[in-house]
Amino acid sequence: MNDYGTRIPPTGRSSGERFKRKAGDLAAGAAGAAMIVIVLVAAMWAIEIVDYVVPGDLDGYGIRSWNIEGLGGIFLAPFLHAGFGHLMANSLPxxxxxxxAALRGLGKFLLASLIIIVVSGLGVWFTSSPMVVTVGASGLIFGYFGFVLARGLFDRRILDIVIGLGVAAAYYSIIWGVLPGEAGISWQGHLFGLIGGIIAAWVLRRKRRAVETY
Incomplete structure (x- = not known):
């Protein structure tokens, strides 16, 4: 109990032990994050190679706006790209x-990705011109950008706040992508991807521990 009557349970660990545990958790999280993202991008490249080699056009399975059958493209569009140049531009960011985005665990990353894909995809489906097909991982990119920025604010972890500030400084210019601009670029996917990332950060925010006071 402290001087203000707040009961705080002892941890049973020294500060050195807690630091080592946190460092180990962060290292494990970084390794897992790197692996899942590399697999994700590798899958996109594999699909694009298949699309290039086999007859037909897989891009037709993207989001076809204002078409009921095109709703299924919401889950396929992030993995499809309009050529290798499009995929190359998306791969590094x-x-x-x-x-x-994946540093806090695979489960949260997958849930955040699902929220971003659904919000971005539905936004594209509702706001694009009828029967326009949209493909590409830009919605995910803007979603992860929004997720990383908002996570620090909602979770109030120092490391996440620092990461968010770094991302804001490095990628602030991409925010203009949420505005209508170059023909053939889905600003709708960018805008709703960003919104989806912020929603995901709120939904998956860290729950506060109850503190007893008297």
């Missing part, structure tokens, strides 16, 4: 922002 996806690796970096995806890695930072």
């Amino acid at each position: 996806l690796l970096i922002l995806g890695f930072l």
Whole structure:
């Protein structure tokens, strides 16, 4: 009990032991984050190679706006790209922002990705011109950007706040991508991806421990 009557249970560990445990957890989280994001991007490259080699056009399975059958493309569009140039442009920011988004664990990362994909995909489906097909991982990129920024604010962890500030400084210019601009670029996917990332950070925020006072 402290001087203000707040009962705080002892941890039973020294500060050195707690530091080592946290360092170990962070190292394990970083290794897992790197692995899952590399696998994710590798899968996108494998799909694009298949799309290039086999007859037909897999891009037709993307989000087809205002078409009921096109709703299924919400879950496929992030893995499809309009050529290797499109995929190359998305790969590096996806690796970096995806890695930072995945640092807090695979489960949260997968749930955050699902929320971003659904919010971004539905936004594209509702707001794009009818029957336009949209593909690409840009919604995920903007989603991870929003997730990493908002996570520090909602969780109030020093490390997450520092990471968020670093991401904001390094990638602040991409925020213009949420505005209508170049033809053929889905600003809707960018905007709703960003919104989806912020929603994911709120939904998956760290729960506060109850503290007894008297």
